[in-house]
Amino acid sequence: MPAPVPKPAAAQSLPIPIADTANSVPSDTSSVSATQLLKAEKSVGNRLLVGPDVKLKGAEILDCDTLVVEGRVEATMDSHIIRIAEQGIFCGTVSIDTAEIYGIFEGELTARSQLIIHATGRVTGKIRYGKILIEEGGQIGGDIQSTAADISSSAVKTESRTVAIAARA
Numbered sequence: 363m364p365a366p367v368p369k370p371a372a373a374q375s376l377p378i379p380i381a382d383t384a385n386s387v388p389s390d391t392s393s394v395s396a397t398q399l400l401k402a403e404k405s406v407g408n409r410l411l412v413g414p415d416v417k418l419k420g421a422e423i424l425d426c427d428t429l430v431v432e433g434r435v436e437a438t439m440d441s442h443i444i445r446i447a448e449q450g451i452f453c454g455t456v457s458i459d460t461a462e463i464y465g466i467f468e469g470e471l472t473a474r475s476q477l478i479i480h481a482t483g484r485v486t487g488k489i490r491y492g493k494i495l496i497e498e499g500g501q502i503g504g505d506i507q508s509t510a511a512d513i514s515s516s517a518v519k520t521e522s523r524t525v526a527i528a529a530r531a
Contacts, residue, residue, distance in 0.1 A: 407442070414449060431465065448482045463500075474509070 407427030412418055416433035423429060423439040431450035440457040450465035461473040463483035470488040471477070477491040481499035488505045496502060 412450070414447075446483070472509070 408425055409428040409430070410423065410426045411430045412433045412435055414432040417435075418433070419436045421435075421437040423435075423437050423441065426439070426441050428443040428445070429435075429439060429441060430445045430447065431452050432447045433449075434451045434453075436453045438455040442459045443462070444452070444456055444458050444460075445462045446452050446465040446467055448464040451468075452466070453468045455470040456467075457472045457474070459473070459475045460478070461467070461471060461476070462478045462480070463485055464480045465483065467483075467485045468487055471485065472490040473494075474492055476493045476495070477485070477489070479485055479494075479496045479500035479502055481497040483497075484501045486501075486503045489502060490507050490509050492509055494502075494508070
């Protein structure tokens with residue numbers, strides 16, 4: 363007679379550690395999800411992930427080092443990093459060090475250090491930035507100004523038009 367097969371122990375609900383995947387971020391970022399971006403984030407700190415079916419409205423986001431938006435957020439925020447995934451939407455006011463946009467941003471955005479708009483990204487509103495990078499296909503429109511230290515305030519031009527970088531045939 364065969365020995366009885368032991369029953370598996372009840373599954374425990376333990377947190378799954380997030381590995382340091384900073385070196386494994388794909389070079390083609392057009393289909394990178396915000397979850398992958400969050401996992402690839404090297405810095406430690408207070409992070410908030412707003413998932414794909416989540417709507418956060420009327421909030422003031424405080425003490426958050428990195429905000430990753432896969433759903434919809436209507437809020438104000440002063441922090442270090444915001445990343446808006448391809449399906450993510452942020453409406454509101456943000457004062458941030460680095461903004462990385464794959465989805466949609468509408469409102470007032472001040473990126474003190476760098477604003478990165480990927481091919482799928484669209485940014486509209488009152489936009490201020492230190493440095494800017496727009497991938498081919500990325501869109502920016504509204505009241506746009508550089509805050510770079512080497513540009514005097516009298517030399518800063520305000521653009522009030524939409525700029526779309528289109529593929530060259």
